Structures are given as C-alpha cells and as structure tokens.
Amino acid sequence: MTRLFSDLVFLLALISSHAYGQNVLITELAKVTDKEWRVTYKSLTPVNSITFAITRDDSRSKRWLISDSQFELIHLSGRDIVTRKDNQLFSEVSFTLTPSYIHLPKYYSPFARFSDGGILVHSARFFACPNLCTGFENAWYFELTVNPDERIVLNGQQHQGQVCWWDKNDGTKIYVGNNAITEHPSFYSVIDQGLDEKLQGLLLKFFPKMMAHLSQKFSPLATKPMLFASFERIDDGRKGRQGGVLPNQVFMHWYGKEQRIKNRYEVLWFYAHEAAHLYQGEHKQFSGDQSLAWIHEGHADMLAYELLATLLPETSSYLNKRRIQAQQRCQAAISMDPLATLAEQGRYDVLYDCGFSFYWFIKQKSGNDQLAYVFWSNFVSNLQSANKLDIDVFLLTAKPFLNERDYLALTEKVAN
Numbered sequence: 258m259t260r261l262f263s264d265l266v267f268l269l270a271l272i273s274s275h276a277y278g279q280n281v282l283i284t285e286l287a288k289v290t291d292k293e294w295r296v297t298y299k300s301l302t303p304v305n306s307i308t309f310a311i312t313r314d315d316s317r318s319k320r321w322l323i324s325d326s327q328f329e330l331i332h333l334s335g336r337d338i339v340t341r342k343d344n345q346l347f348s349e350v351s352f353t354l355t356p357s358y359i360h361l362p363k364y365y366s367p368f369a370r371f372s373d374g375g376i377l378v379h380s381a382r383f384f385a386c387p388n389l390c391t392g393f394e395n396a397w398y399f400e401l402t403v404n405p406d407e408r409i410v411l412n413g414q415q416h417q418g419q420v421c422w423w424d425k426n427d428g429t430k431i432y433v434g435n436n437a438i439t440e441h442p443s444f445y446s447v448i449d450q451g452l453d454e455k456l457q458g459l460l461l462k463f464f465p466k467m468m469a470h471l472s473q474k475f476s477p478l479a480t481k482p483m484l485f486a487s488f489e490r491i492d493d494g495r496k497g498r499q500g501g502v503l504p505n506q507v508f509m510h511w512y513g514k515e516q517r518i519k520n521r522y523e524v525l526w527f528y529a530h531e532a533a534h535l536y537q538g539e540h541k542q543f544s545g546d547q548s549l550a551w552i553h554e555g556h557a558d559m560l561a562y563e564l565l566a567t568l569l570p571e572t573s574s575y576l577n578k579r580r581i582q583a584q585q586r587c588q589a590a591i592s593m594d595p596l597a598t599l600a601e602q603g604r605y606d607v608l609y610d611c612g613f614s615f616y617w618f619i620k621q622k623s624g625n626d627q628l629a630y631v632f633w634s635n636f637v638s639n640l641q642s643a644n645k646l647d648i649d650v651f652l653l654t655a656k657p658f659l660n661e662r663d664y665l666a667l668t669e670k671v672a673n
C-alpha cells in the first residue's frame with residue numbers, strides 16, 4: 258500500500274471511530290536494524306497518558322527504552338502506563354526495542370526470530386489506548402516500515418517495505434524477512450531452513466494428515482492458514498518452544514542453544530495440539546479469562562490424543578502413559594487448590610492436564626469414542642446461544658453424555 262493511500266485509509270477510519278466517540282492511537286512500528294526496532298505512538302489529540310491493553314508482567318518496563326527522558330513507563334497494579342514526568346499533555350512517544358524472543362506468561366512473544374534474520378512480530382503486544390483502556394477497545398491502527406527490499410506477510414498478503422492495517426481481538430502475526438512462502442494443498446508455510454531437518458520432516462509429513470483428519474471430523478477451514486515455524490539460537494541458557502494459533506495462522510517457535518529431539522511422539526503431540534486449535538474456531542479467543550483456558554487447551558490435548566491414536570497407532574503406549582500422568586498431576590493439584598486458584602498462580606501445566614482429564618472422563622463414562630469431536634460441535638452451538646464462555650456452558654454440554662452420578666462427579670472436579 259502506498260503511503261498516501263494508507264494515510265487516506267487511516268483518516269477515513271479515524272473519522273468513523275471518532276463518530277463513535279473513540280480516539281485511536283497511530284502505532285508506528287519500524288525495523289531500524291536487525292537488532293533494533295522502534296515503536297512510536299501518536300495521538301491526534303493530546304493525552305495525559307498511554308496505557309497498554311495487555312500486560313502480563315513487568316518486562317516492558319525493563320526492555321522498552323523510552324527515546325525521550327522526559328517520559329516514564331510505570332508498571333502499576335498489573336498495568337503499564339506511559340506519562341510525561343512533568344504531567345504535561347503529549348501527542349507522541351517512542352520506544353527502542355530489542356527484537357528477540359521473550360517468555361511472557363501464557364502469552365505470545367512480541368518477536369520470534371528466524372535463523373536467517375527473518376522475524377515474526379505479534380501485534381497485540383503493542384495495543385495501547387490514549388489515556389486509559391476501558392477494556393472495550395477493539396480497533397488498533399498500525400503502520401509497519403521495514404527495509405524497502407524486505408517482504409512483509411500480513412493476513413496472507415505479501416507487501417514490500419511498508420504496510421498499514423487495522424487490528425483487533427488477539428492480534429496478528431506479521432512476518433518480516435525474505436524466507437520463501439510455500440503453498441501446500443491445505444496451508445501456506447514459512448519454514449525456517451535453520452530448523453532441525455527432523456522437525457521440518459515430521460511437520461511437513463504429519464501436519465497435512467492431521468488437518469485432513471480434522472477437516473473430516475469438523476469441516477474444512479474456510480481459508481488456508483499460514484504456518485510459521487522458526488528456530489532462534491539463544492545462548493543465555495533459556496531453551497524451549499512456543500506454539501500458538503490465531504485466526505488463519507499457526508506458529509511454532511523453538512529457541513535455545515541447540516535443537517534436540519528427545520521424543521518424536523512428543524513433537525507430534527505438539528503439532529497435533531496446534532492443528533487442533535485451528536479447528537476449534539475463533540470462539541476460543543472469546544475469553545480473556547485464563548482460569549477457563551483448560552476448556553480449549555484440554556480439548557486441544559484431547560484431540561492430539563485422538564489424532565495420534567488414529568494416525569499413528571504405534572503411539573498407544575506413549576499416549577496411555579501421557580494420559581495417566583496428566584490425570585495424576587491434575588488430581589494431585591486440584592486436591593490442594595481449585596482450578597481458578599491454580600490459574601491465578603500461573604500453573605498452566607495443570608490446566609492442560611486437568612482439561613484433558615475432564616474430556617477423557619466424559620469419553621470413558623459416555624462410551625462415545627467420537628466424544629472429542631461431538632462434544633466440541635455441541636459446545637460451540639451452546640456457546641453461541643449463551644454468548645459467553647464459562648463453566649456452565651461446559652457442564653451444559655457434558656450433561657447429555659453422562660448419567661447423574663458421573664455428571665455430579667464432573668461438576669465437583671470442574672468447580673471444586
């Protein structure tokens with residue numbers, strides 16, 4: 258998009274947002290060098306402060322360097338707020354950023370590097386409101402500028418050097434770099450050639466099979482999703498992997514000093530879990546309530562179990578072991594604390610284990626071997642009627658599959 262056209266789009270959108278009484282910040286992201294990015298917030302009307310919409314920890318106050326020393330970023334009561342030290346109004350503020358992977362609790366890293374210098378940016382980290390956020394904002398305006406010869410991939414479209422867009426919900430992943438985009442029958446991919454060959458091989462062999470199976474059980478995706486897979490070499494002792502799904506996007510990022518595959522079944526479980534999220538639909542984004550994450554994470558694990566059991570029957574002893582461990586860990590945790598408390602404590606591993614165990618319980622007690630698929634279809638329609646995601650919708654969906662005694666037992670587990 259040309260600059261003139263993008264400005265015009267923005268002005269038109271701004272006029273309409275003003276019509277609803279909203280002031281919207283212009284968020285300008287820019288790649289300065291491979292090791293330095295910049296974000297600038299501009300407001301058409303002067304503001305007292307800028308508040309970030311999503312703050313998971315205090316990492317912004319440590320990592321974001323304010324370009325002008327007259328400003329300060331304060332981390333207060335779980336919020337990040339930018340003001341001028343002299344409390345004067347302002348209409349622009351900039352930060353310098355290091356574009357490397359960071360672990361945010363139950364949230365996606367703002368940057369995930371590819372080994373060739375490419376990068377995947379997560380827009381939601383940059384969502385910010387003029388003055389304070391009310392919690393109802395859901396329109397964010399972005400401009401991204403990179404080197405003129407660099408490719409930007411946004412919402413399945415390729416751009417060169419610069420792009421602007423309106424963002425919403427849980428944000429978007431934007432790829433910047435010169436990696437090739439490959440078209441497959443059921444998805445597009447940008448795969449880091451520095452990623453271990455075995456990881457790439459398993460991904461390209463099994464991910465399409467998993468998608469084909471899920472398309473049969475649910476329905477095919479309306480749009481071919483984009484798959485990003487990357488490896489970032491980090492020498493500071495951190496290592497791990499993060500996967501996630503946003504509408505029409507699935508991403509998998511490995512980081513650490515080296516890549517070592519301990520167990521190929523465990524890698525396939527990870528792939529299956531992410532493939533499963535693609536078919537759960539956007540309703541999984543409804544809730545910002547992390548205490549309910551066990552509903553969709555547990556279901557993605559349940560589907561991972563079913564996918565591996567169907568596509569790779571030789572995984573059965575691995576699957577049984579994994580299931581029993583999840584049940585034991587969940588039981589031990591919920592005998593001490595309720596699920597909501599465990600979520601507050603950041604015990605997300607337990608939420609996965611418990612969610613998976615609850616779906617397994619319903620499957621066993623109902624004797625329905627298609628439970629993972631049927632349950633979710635019913636759950637989605639109940640969710641649409643209820644128009645909110647809560648434990649009651651989960652229990653309402655479970656009820657027809659269980660006798661009264663088992664239903665009560667599930668209620669106790671879920672709402673203990």
Ligand SMILES: [Zn+2]
Binds near residue numbers: 554
């Ligand atoms: Zn997940």
